[in-house]
Amino acid sequence: MINHDILIVGGGLAGLSAALNCDPELDVAVISKVHPLRSHSVAAQGGINAALGNNPEGKDDSWERHAFDTIKGSDYLADQRVAELMCQKAISTIYELEYFGVPFSRFPGGVIAQRPFGGAGFPRTCYAADRTGLVTLHTLFEQSVRKQVKFHEEWLVTKLVIREGRCLGVVVYDVTTGQIMPVRARAVIFATGGYGRVYMRTTNAYINHGSGIGMAYRAGVALKDMEFVQFHPTSLYDKNILITEGARGEGGFLINNKGRRFMEDYAPSAMELAPRDIVARATQTEIDKGNGFENEYVQLDLRHLGAAKIKKRLPGIREICIDFAGIDPIEIPIPIQPAQHYSMGGIDVNEKCASIIAGFFAAGECACVSIHGANRLGGNSLLDTVVFGKIAGEAASDYVRGSEGADRSEKILLDEALEVKKRIDDWKKKDTGLKVHLLLNRLKAVMSEKVGIFRNKKDLEGALEKIRELKEDYARVHLSGKCLRFSQELVNILEFESMLDLAEVIALGALNREETRGSHYRLDFKERDDKEWLKHTLVTWREGKPQISYQDVDVSKYKPKARKY
Amino acid sequence: MEYIFEILRFDPLKDKSPYFQEFLYQTEEAKSVLEALMDIRNEQDCTLSFRYSCREAICGSCGMVINGSIGLACRTMVESLGSERIIIEPLPNLEIQKDLVVDMEPFWEALRKIEPFLHPQEEILEKGHRIEEREMEKIFQYINCIMCGCCYSACPVVSRDEKYLGPATLAKLYRLVKDPRDRRSFLDWSRIDTEGGAWGCDTIFKCNEVCPKSVRPADGIEALRRKLVVERIKQIFRFKR
Numbered sequence: 170m171i172n173h174d175i176l177i178v179g180g181g182l183a184g185l186s187a188a189l190n191c192d193p194e195l196d197v198a199v200i201s202k203v204h205p206l207r208s209h210s211v212a213a214q215g216g217i218n219a220a221l222g223n224n225p226e227g228k229d230d231s232w233e234r235h236a237f238d239t240i241k242g243s244d245y246l247a248d249q250r251v252a253e254l255m256c257q258k259a260i261s262t263i264y265e266l267e268y269f270g271v272p273f274s275r276f277p278g279g280v281i282a283q284r285p286f287g288g289a290g291f292p293r294t295c296y297a298a299d300r301t302g303l304v305t306l307h308t309l310f311e312q313s314v315r316k317q318v319k320f321h322e323e324w325l326v327t328k329l330v331i332r333e334g335r336c337l338g339v340v341v342y343d344v345t346t347g348q349i350m351p352v353r354a355r356a357v358i359f360a361t362g363g364y365g366r367v368y369m370r371t372t373n374a375y376i377n378h379g380s381g382i383g384m385a386y387r388a389g390v391a392l393k394d395m396e397f398v399q400f401h402p403t404s405l406y407d408k409n410i411l412i413t414e415g416a417r418g419e420g421g422f423l424i425n426n427k428g429r430r431f432m433e434d435y436a437p438s439a440m441e442l443a444p445r446d447i448v449a450r451a452t453q454t455e456i457d458k459g460n461g462f463e464n465e466y467v468q469l470d471l472r473h474l475g476a477a478k479i480k481k482r483l484p485g486i487r488e489i490c491i492d493f494a495g496i497d498p499i500e501i502p503i504p505i506q507p508a509q510h511y512s513m514g515g516i517d518v519n520e521k522c523a524s525i526i527a528g529f530f531a532a533g534e535c536a537c538v539s540i541h542g543a544n545r546l547g548g549n550s551l552l553d554t555v556v557f558g559k560i561a562g563e564a565a566s567d568y569v570r571g572s573e574g575a576d577r578s579e580k581i582l583l584d585e586a587l588e589v590k591k592r593i594d595d596w597k598k599k600d601t602g603l604k605v606h607l608l609l610n611r612l613k614a615v616m617s618e619k620v621g622i623f624r625n626k627k628d629l630e631g632a633l634e635k636i637r638e639l640k641e642d643y644a645r646v647h648l649s650g651k652c653l654r655f656s657q658e659l660v661n662i663l664e665f666e667s668m669l670d671l672a673e674v675i676a677l678g679a680l681n682r683e684e685t686r687g688s689h690y691r692l693d694f695k696e697r698d699d700k701e702w703l704k705h706t707l708v709t710w711r712e713g714k715p716q717i718s719y720q721d722v723d724v725s726k727y728k729p730k731a732r733k734y
Numbered sequence: 735m736e737y738i739f740e741i742l743r744f745d746p747l748k749d750k751s752p753y754f755q756e757f758l759y760q761t762e763e764a765k766s767v768l769e770a771l772m773d774i775r776n777e778q779d780c781t782l783s784f785r786y787s788c789r790e791a792i793c794g795s796c797g798m799v800i801n802g803s804i805g806l807a808c809r810t811m812v813e814s815l816g817s818e819r820i821i822i823e824p825l826p827n828l829e830i831q832k833d834l835v836v837d838m839e840p841f842w843e844a845l846r847k848i849e850p851f852l853h854p855q856e857e858i859l860e861k862g863h864r865i866e867e868r869e870m871e872k873i874f875q876y877i878n879c880i881m882c883g884c885c886y887s888a889c890p891v892v893s894r895d896e897k898y899l900g901p902a903t904l905a906k907l908y909r910l911v912k913d914p915r916d917r918r919s920f921l922d923w924s925r926i927d928t929e930g931g932a933w934g935c936d937t938i939f940k941c942n943e944v945c946p947k948s949v950r951p952a953d954g955i956e957a958l959r960r961k962l963v964v965e966r967i968k969q970i971f972r973f974k975r
Contacts, residue, residue: 203785203787203793203795204795204838206793206794206880206881207785207787207788207793207794207795208787208793209787209788209793211788211792211793211880212788212790212792212793263862264858264859264860264861264862265858267862267863268852268854268858268859268862268863269851269852269854270851270852270854270910270913270915272870272873272874272877272913273862273870274867274870275865275866275867275870276867277866277867278864278866279863279864279865279866280861280862280864281862282867297877298874300792300877300878302792303792303877303878303880304877307877307879307881308851308852311850311851311852312851314845314846314850314851315849315851345831374787374788374789374793375772375786375787375788375789376786376787408789408790410789410790411790485792488791489790489791492791492809493790493809604776604780606776648780649780650779650780650781651781652745652748652781654745654747654783654831654832655783655831655832655833655835656780656781656783657775657780657783658775658780658781
């Protein structure tokens with residue numbers, strides 16, 4: 170049986186950061202369902218936050234200000250001490266990335282350049298033009314080559330195996346051979362990313378099914394604050410490819426069909442650089458009011474920035490506009506609409522990225538430490554992946570050094586693998602049945618229509634009903650292609666189960682939370698209600714059903730105040 | 735619009751040789767080749783295998799041959815091909831694992847040979863390196879590389895010489911050597927002063943032609959050659975003195 174001390178699932182930024190920071194004495198491996206460079210981190214554009222104070226307008230910046238902006242941006246649902254921890258570590262993290270080779274853009278004098286981003290009091294977003302994710306992921310991958318990190322590529326983890334409160338390993342589907350097999354590990358770190366593809370319109374990659382979060386849930390780990398789903402205000406119309414917040418950071422305007430910068434009506438002082446939840450709602454409101462174009466989109470106008478600045482600072486989005494919309498933003502405003510972008514919620518872990526299960530850790534978008542609370546600020550997710558990936562690698566190493574291997578885990582893991590095999594055989598044996606991509610389309614429609622930017626009781630109840638119908642239909646799914654090598658159909662069937670669970674947890678959390686906070690906007694409860702709802706939602710899988718409970722928020726540093734921008 | 739997709743199918747464990755399968759595909763929307771392939775797979779044959787991830791030409795998964803040209807499926811619009819018949823084949827110069835999925839291992843192996851990571855000075859600088867933007871700009875062309883392997887597949891030298899490192903790897907090396915922060919010694923990187931390295935290139939620029947990110951790897955190879963020559967001359971003079 171394949172056996173590692175630490176198994177990291179996911180080869181994006183959080184996974185690689187974890188791998189690079191595990192104890193080199195330990196046997197560590199990264200499992201990824203795609204080659205690490207194909208991970209969705211690669212698509213991040215605008216930058217990564219740290220209070221370096223390099224921008225002349227950011228001289229008075231400090232990690233404390235960064236933490237405050239993060240907490241205010243979170244609508245006070247972030248746990249304040251961990252938000253501080255991340256912002257404090259941000260500065261050394263940037264210099265470490267720079268040392269590893271990230272080619273950050275520069276200011277005169279040679280210091281790392283910083284641009285303004287939404288919800289930030291100072292320009293503190295470090296960037297490499299608009300390809301920050303690309304160069305950061307490639308750099309950490311290069312470091313993993315240097316450190317000879319072991320990779321198992323194109324393996325999909327299908328099950329997290331836990332017994333008596335302790336993590337024993339995982340079951341994987343080796344996509345390249347079609348085999349199902351157990352992998353034993355003394356500690357497992359999930360760095361599996363988000364679930365954007367449960368929505369119709371998302372900036373996320375096709376692979377972002379969120380099955381890591383779903384597997385942790387089914388294994389008994391609570392999911393935290395899942396109702397907080399970030400919608401990015403500026404995705405390219407129709408294709409929903411991300412158009413970075415950096416475009417507004419560099420001075421881009423949002424324009425409605427009357428030619429007005431409509432953010433004036435929603436955030437008169439921050440304008441286009443209000444936090445994402447506010448700008449996304451404003452954008453959708455304009456479209457819904459008939460102030461959009463073709464009732465589908467508004468415009469992001471960059472023309473006044475001039476060709477030179479666009480080519481220098483935003484070459485990637487220019488390329489995207491030319492390739493995927495046939496327009497050059499130097500000459501024509503970009504048609505944009507909101508789309509799902511990020512999950513603030515995730516696997517419930519503490520400040521060491523540890524879950525309640527001994528030996529099971531999570532970091533990055535799949536995890537909820539809770540730094541982002543009800544709304545994440547742009548530029549904080551890359552930071553989260555690198556900082557908490559590192560913490561997870563160190564914490565898992567500490568754990569492994571201080572623990573003994575479980576004796577009977579081999580037998581248990583083999584049995585679990587057999588069970589997965591049996592399920593797959595059942596799908597394979599059926600000659601007729603439902604096709605998973607049709608179920609997926611139905612789920613996406615439900616989530617987009619009923620659990621989107623604007624929510625209400627009736628829609629959320631309707632969504633839950635539809636999701637439960639889909640769960641029943643999932644039992645009738647079949648595998649039409651019988652070859653298991655490189656079967657994307659099998660990947661989709663396996664992951665769809667998680668997607669259904671996540672959809673249910675999101676809708677349930679949203680239905681119960683009778684207030685408006687950050688990204689969670691209830692048309693029937695339009696105010697934030699700190700008295701009742703200043704708390705984290707926890708949803709746990711118990712006896713085949715989601716069970717909801719709540720946890721206090723750490724507000725030890727800043728008293729919650731009304732959020733004005 | 736109605737299209738006929740002719741897609742190369744091959745399962746080396748089952749089939750004696752690759753063959754083409756025809757699929758009729760109808761769409762009224764502006765679809766990319768990748769979206770069309772996904773529709774075909776979902777609606778017509780779930781066993782069709784191909785790689786994908788980001789769908790926005792940044793992850794490098796979906797390189798393939800589309801009507802004879804190497805490119806990314808996500809970035810190629812079906813309509814733009816100007817043909818009702820669309821022929822899809824896997825990337826050449828690499829073994830087929832299944833259908834359009836190829837074994838990228840030789841590509842990664844070549845990359846690992848050049849120590850593809852920055853060799854900075856020993857200590858982390860407290861405030862990072864100080865480098866003017868114009869210095870960094872010299873490598874910007876190369877950092878756009880997404881490691882899709884299109885250049886490797888298009889390269890005639892790779893196809894006849896399996897020892898040749900290939901365009902992407904050599905361009906990556908140039909990106910690192912040219913990085914003002916890199917401290918690797920000439921002795922270290924001049925290991926590519928060989929036919930399998932910088933001198934292998936035929937300079938017919940197929941790589942520049944197919945690169946979906948305008949990296950122009952051959953520029954990097956030529957620059958490496960110039961740098962090698964200059965360094966050698968410098969060494970001769972040092973020796974004489």
